[in-house]
Every structure is written in C-alpha cells, then in structure tokens.
Amino acid sequence: MTAGRFKTRFAPSPTGLLHLGNVRTALFNHLLARGRGGAFLLRIEDTDAVRGHDRYAAALQEDLAWLGLAWDEGPDVGGPNGPYAQSQRGELYERYTRVLEARELAYPCFCSEHELKMERKAQLAAGRPPRYSGRCRLLSPAEIEARRARALPATLRFHVADGRTVEFEDGVRGAQRFQTTDIGDFVIRRSDGTPAFFFCNAVDDALMGVTLVVRGDDHLANTPRQILLLEALGLPVPTYAHIPLVVGADGAPLSKRTGSRSLAELRAAGYLPAAIDNYLARLGHTYEEPGLLSHAQLAARFDLARVHHSPARYDETQLLHWQREAVKTLSADAFWRWAGGETQALVPASAHDAFIAAVRPNVLFPVDVARWARVVFGDELALSSGAREAIADAGRSFFEAALPALEEGRASFAAVSGALKIRTGRSGKTLFKPLRAALTGELDGPEMAHLLPLIGYERARARLVRALAHTR
Ligand SMILES: Nc1ncnc2c1ncn2[C@@H]1O[C@H](COP(=O)(O)OP(=O)(O)OP(=O)(O)O)[C@@H](O)[C@H]1O
Numbered sequence: 001m002t003a004g005r006f007k008t009r010f011a012p013s014p015t016g017l018l019h020l021g022n023v024r025t026a027l028f029n030h031l032l033a034r035g036r037g038g039a040f041l042l043r044i045e046d047t048d049a050v051r052g053h054d055r056y057a058a059a060l061q062e063d064l065a066w067l068g069l070a071w072d073e074g075p076d077v078g079g080p081n082g083p084y085a086q087s088q089r090g091e092l093y094e095r096y097t098r099v100l101e102a103r104e105l106a107y108p109c110f111c112s113e114h115e116l117k118m119e120r121k122a123q124l125a126a127g128r129p130p131r132y133s134g135r136c137r138l139l140s141p142a143e144i145e146a147r148r149a150r151a152l153p154a155t156l157r158f159h160v161a162d163g164r165t166v167e168f169e170d171g172v173r174g175a176q177r178f179q180t181t182d183i184g185d186f187v188i189r190r191s192d193g194t195p196a197f198f199f200c201n202a203v204d205d206a207l208m209g210v211t212l213v214v215r216g217d218d219h220l221a222n223t224p225r226q227i228l229l230l231e232a233l234g235l236p237v238p239t240y241a242h243i244p245l246v247v248g249a250d251g252a253p254l255s256k257r258t259g260s261r262s263l264a265e266l267r268a269a270g271y272l273p274a275a276i277d278n279y280l281a282r283l284g285h286t287y288e289e290p291g292l293l294s295h296a297q298l299a300a301r302f303d304l305a306r307v308h309h310s311p312a313r314y315d316e317t318q319l320l321h322w323q324r325e326a327v328k329t330l331s332a333d334a335f336w337r338w339a340g341g342e343t344q345a346l347v348p349a350s351a352h353d354a355f356i357a358a359v360r361p362n363v364l365f366p367v368d369v370a371r372w373a374r375v376v377f378g379d380e381l382a383l384s385s386g387a388r389e390a391i392a393d394a395g396r397s398f399f400e401a402a403l404p405a406l407e408e409g410r411a412s413f414a415a416v417s418g419a420l421k422i423r424t425g426r427s428g429k430t431l432f433k434p435l436r437a438a439l440t441g442e443l444d445g446p447e448m449a450h451l452l453p454l455i456g457y458e459r460a461r462a463r464l465v466r467a468l469a470h471t472r
Pocket residue numbers: 011012013014015019020021022023024025214215216217218219244245246247253254255256257
C-alpha cells in the first residue's frame with residue numbers, strides 16, 4: 001500500500017462508451033492530479049456480469065488517451081497496486097470479506113427478494129424509511145447451517161451499528177452528516193458470490209493509496225457506507241468530493257444507458273481534444289481566463305472550490321465555441337492530419353499553406369475542410385440554390401463583362417473585381433455576390449482574395465463560362 005502522495009482516480013464501469021458526463025469526472029480528477037504534482041490512477045470496475053467488458057474497457061482507454069488524460073497507474077502502464085481491473089482482484093475482496101466475518105461485522109442473509117420487498121413495503125406503509133431489519137443477523141450458527149444445507153442462496157451483509165453519526169467534509173459540498181440508523185445492514189457480496197460495487201470500490205481506493213475521490217454526486221449516498229467499511233477494516237479513508245452530474249437538454253443526467261452522445265462519436269466527427277478539454281473543464285467549474293488554455297494551464301488553475309453546486313447542462317453551442325478556438329490553434333501539420341483523406345487527396349502540396357490560411361476561419365470540422373477543398377479544387381462545382389439565384393439575377397451582361405475582367409486581373413481578386421467594377425458600374429454586394437456565387441457555388445465562405453489564387457485562372461474562367469450559360 002502506498003501512502004502519502006496526492007492521488008486521484010477514475011474508476012469507470014466498462015458497460016458502454018464514455019459520454020461527456022463520465023469524461024468530465026475523469027478530467028477533473030486528472031486536472032487535480034496534474035495541478036498538485038500528484039498521480040492519476042485508472043481502475044476498471046468490471047465485476048458485474050455484463051457482457052462486452054473487454055471491448056468497452058479498451059474503448060475507454062483509447063478515449064482517455066486521445067483526450068490526453070494519461071494515467072500514472074492502471075491498465076497497460078501497471079504500477080505498484082495492481083492489478084487494475086476489478087475482475088482480477090476477486091481473491092483480495094474475499095480476503096477482506098473474511099476479515100469482516102472474523103470480526104463478526106458481516107453475516108449471511110438468506111432473505112429472498114420477495115421477503116425484502118414485503119419488508120420495505122411494510123416500512124413505507126408505516127411511514128418509516130426502508131432499511132433492512134437485520135433479521136438474519138439474529139440467526140444462530142445452527143440455523144445458518146440448516147439454511148446452507150438446504151442450499152439457500154445467501155448474500156453477505158455488513159452490520160451497521162445503530163445510533164452513530166458518520167461525518168465527513170466533502171470537497172465540493174462541505175460538511176456531511178449521515179445517521180447509521182437510516183442506513184441499515186447492507187449487502188457487500190451478492191448471492192452469486194460477486195462483491196458489491198461499493199465494497200470493492202472502497203477497498204480498492206484504500207489499497208491503491210487514492211487520497212482524493214472525485215466522483216458524480218450519484219455516489220453521495222454510498223460514501224457513509226464506504227467510510228464505515230474502511231473504518232471496520234482499519235483501512236485509510238480518502239477525502240471525497242461529489243460533483244453535480246452533467247445533464248442533457250431534458251434535465252436528465254447523461255448516461256450510457258440512455259444513449260448519450262459518446263466521446264468516440266465526437267472524436268469521429270472531428271472535435272479536437274483541446275476543445276473538449278476546455279469545454280469540460282468549464283462545465284460546472286469557473287475559470288477567470290476567457291481564452292483557450294492548455295491542459296497544464298487548466299490544471300494549474302483548477303480548484304474544487306470553484307465547482308458549481310447545481311447540475312451542469314451540456315450545451316453544444318459552447319462546445320462549438322471551443323472547437324472554433326481549438327481549430328485556430330492547430331499547427332499546419334496537425335490541421336492537415338485532422339482534415340483527413342479527401343482534402344489531402346484534393347489539395348496539391350504547393351497549395352497547402354495558402355489553402356489552410358484561406359479556409360481556417362470558416363471551418364469547424366474535417367467535413368467543412370473537405371467541402372472547401374472540393375469547392376476550390378474540384379472539377380465539378382455544385383451550385384447552391386442561392387448561388388443559382390444570384391447568378392440569374394446578375395444576368396448575362398455581368399458575366400460577359402466578368403470574362404475580360406478575369407483576363408485582365410488573372411488570379412488577383414482585387415484586380416478582377418476592380419476591372420469588373422469599371423466595366424459594369426456595379427460595386428459592393430451587387431458586384432461581389434454573383435462573382436462569389438459563380439466562382440465558389442456558394443454565397444458565403446472564406447475571403448475571395450484568398451480563394452481566387454487557389455482556384456486559379458483556368459478553373460475560374462470555366463466557372464464564369466458556366467455561369468454565363470446559367471443566365472440563358
Ligand atoms: N452524467 C454524469 N455527469 C457527471 N458524472 C457522471 C455522469 N454519469 C456518470 N458519472 C460519473 O462517472 C464516473 C464513472 O462512472 P461509470 O463509468 O461507472 O458510469 P455510471 O455511473 O455507470 O454512469 P452511466 O449512467 O453512464 O452508466 C462516476 O464517478 C460517475 O459518478
């Protein structure tokens with residue numbers, strides 16, 4: 001067991017792809033570890049009998065690595081407290097349940113689901129909060145043996161002494177108090193022999209030397225139970241910080257079960273790690289700095305005291321804002337890789353830098369870049385309906401004048417539009433709109449002064465001839 005060093009962790013259950021809710025929890029833990037020179041640990045919580053664990057465990061590691069949330073201990077990288085997948089730690093949990101049994105703090109419970117349900121119903125009807133009555137704790141050794149002889153399924157329950165108060169200082173929510181009388185004896189091993197989530201989770205945090213647990217406030221009610229377990233086992237109790245969940249537009253928490261948009265999906269669409277990083281670090285947490293920050297800067301300024309106390313609402317407009325900021329900062333090489341195969345195939349090497357400079361302010365995703373690559377370098381220019389209309393409105397005489405103006409100005413947009421202004425007497429929108437429509441097929445886009453040299457004289461000429469044909 002390592003002690004002392006500041007250590008946070010992310011402990012997902014690999015039951016689906018990570019969404020922005022769980023990713024933000026991972027990020028907050030990572031920022032805290034990096035900001036305080038501590039360690040960040042990744043643990044895979046795969047004890048429940050759900051299929052697909054391996055696939056999702058691999059996917060979540062890929063996601064975290066892509067986002068730059070490298071773990072100092074965990075799968076692949078190893079560390080002194082492994083193994084880091086709970087499915088490989090069964091013996092350890094057994095050992096700690098035996099400790100509780102030996103201390104007479106855990107006992108087998110043979111109550112059936114039906115019996116428990118009836119008990120809860122009766123308690124609720126009597127206006128009391130439902131909790132296990134502790135009935136099986138009173139069984140004598142002989143009665144226990146008799147039930148075992150009948151092969152009755154049994155869970156293992158942890159005995160919670162009545163009349164105590166569990167107190168802890170939550171890193172976000174401040175002082176917390178829970179009465180043990182409200183908790184009741186709870187299950188630490190299911191009847192199929194698998195250990196319960198909060199048992200393994202608490203034991204692992206202690207054994208792995210985690211000093212700060214930052215997790216969603218969906219876990220708040222587990223915390224007093226986990227503190228009681230760790231105290232009973234004589235294991236160190238970490239500090240806890242419960243952060244409000246990220247909710248969707250409908251106000252419901254993002255969840256794997258409800259098919260919230262996954263990080264993998266956002267990555268495939270071309271969202272950049274810096275955009276996600278900056279968006280999530282500010283989702284329910286305040287930074288003074290308005291601009292894009294590096295991960296190290298985000299970490300240095302992260303503070304649990306600035307985590308908001310109400311649920312954070314996922315807002316795609318904000319995410320797009322950070323995406324725009326992140327696109328601005330991509331190096332030419334990174335931009336090129338991000339832009340993808342279609343753009344790489346269309347844009348000649350000699351035009352790389354000029355093309356990036358031209359389109360960068362107008363693109364958010366690789367599909368946008370590819371669209372401009374087709375507009376500039378494609379042979380077949382598609383005309384939007386707006387562009388068709390603008391060309392028709394400008395009329396035949398406009399394009400008859402545009403051809404010699406192009407001849408004169410060649411690939412300089414200032415020269416071409418200047419010559420066209422003289423020839424047609426038009427200026428402003430009435431000049432630029434049909435010209436852009438004919439040359440790009442669109443009414444908006446990157447500056448024509450940047451685009452025309454890339455489109456080049458030959459292609460531009462063909463496009464004006466085609467526009468002329470459209471005016472007939
Ligand atoms: N919507 C959310 N917002 C913020 N944190 C979340 C959200 N959903 C889950 N978490 C947190 O992510 C961490 C990892 O959780 P885990 O992968 O086990 O997901 P989960 O709790 O099973 O969620 P899900 O509902 O998506 O299955 C936990 O600390 C959990 O509190």
